[in-house]
Amino acid sequence: MLKKLKFLIKLGIVGMTILFLAIFLHSNLHKGKTVRVSNGATFSGITSHLKSRDIIYSSFLFKTFIYFMGDAKSLKSGTYYFPAKSSLWGVYNTLISGKTSFERMTIPEGLTVQQIVEMLEKKDGISGKCPKNLKDGTLLPETYFYDYGISCSAIIRQMKNMMTKTVNEVWKNRSKNLILKSKKELLILASIVEKETSVARERGIVASVFINRLEKGMKLQTDPTVVYAITKGYGHMRGKPIFLRHLKIDSPYNTYKNYGLPPAPIANPGKASLKASANPSKTSYIFFVADGTGGHIFARTNAEHERNRQKWRKIKKEKNKPPS
Incomplete structure (x- = not known):
């Protein structure tokens, strides 16, 4: 009887040692994951979900450990982030902490x-x-x-x-000689700049082109305003081209037909385009055209602009040429 008791004690110690070591072993999770534990999920359901997402490497060991800790009902619902190679101990602490991930x-x-x-x-x-x-x-x-x-x-x-706060901040720090009369006009111009270029270094220059055209009483003639009109505010042609007939569309947003800014923003501009529009670069450019690399070439005169357009047409032709 004594021998049997000693054997059981030794077996228990070995089992506890294995369990203790196992809870600190890393899982097979190679990259951190965010996992949602639903409200009302059962302990078995939570365990199965964690195993299916590779958060834990053994359902049996996880269940055994949680039952041993007496915390099966303490696991909280929520969205949790588990870093790579999380141990059972780490997973347990995350789930009982209730510190959900955003x-x-x-x-x-x-x-x-x-x-x-x-x-x-x-x-x-x-x-x-x-x-x-x-x-x-x-x-x-x-x-x-x-x-x-x-x-x-x-x-x-x-x-x-966030937009209200950002616009107020940018408007407060605008250029003293800015032709734009209101925050709304700032938003309108910034939305056009945003649609015309995604190149950070160009934003201020693109803004200056439109400012210069406004000051000279020229039409803005910017394609994104036409796209906005054609798509009834969706703002994307879904792969379809713009044709010459589109530039004649009857809409207050068509800056090929109407002078000045369109009546409202044509998109939601980011902070960088708002800043560029509030403090445009000092240039005498009134034209620009794509340069074939994602950026633009700027021009001061119509003749210069026509030369740039010819270059762009040549680049487009080369790009569209079938491979020999």
Whole structure:
């Protein structure tokens, strides 16, 4: 009887030692992952989910350890981030802490509200319908962090507040001689700049071209305003080209027909384009055309601009030439 007891004690010690060592072994997780533990999920369901996502390497050892700790009912629902090679001990501590991870979403610069709403309604973790009748130029493109289950209305409100704050700050630090008369005009110009270039060093120069044209009483003649009119505010041609007939479309947004700025922003500009529009570069450029590398060539005269356009046509022709 004594021998049997000693054997059981030794066996228990060995088992406890193995379990103790096992809880500190690293999982097969090679890259950190964010995992959602649903409210009301059972302990077995949580364990199976963690195993299927490679957060834990053994369901049996995880269950044994949790039962030993007496914390099966202490695991909290929420969205958690588990770093690479998390141990059972690390996973356990994360789940009982209730320190949930934030979801992350980046809104690219230059999208319209229609495009942003599309993104939000497809994004996992955002609930409810987005507000209707949103206006372009009211949502700041930025990286946002939020709790899983946030309503679309709440995150839209956050974007609006960020845009208001950013515009106020940029407007306060605008150039003294800026021709733009209001924050709305700043947003309109910045939205055009945003759509015309994604090259950081060019933003101030592109803004200067439009400022110079406004000062000279010239039409802005910018394609993105036409695209906005054609697509009824969607802002993207979905792969279709712009034809000459499109430049004659009857719309207050068509800057080939109308003088001055369009009546409202044509997209949601980022902070960099707002800054560039509030403090444009000092240039005498009034034209620009694509240079074939993603940037633009700028010109002061129509003759110079025509030469640049010929270069661009040649580049396009070479690009479209079938391989020999």
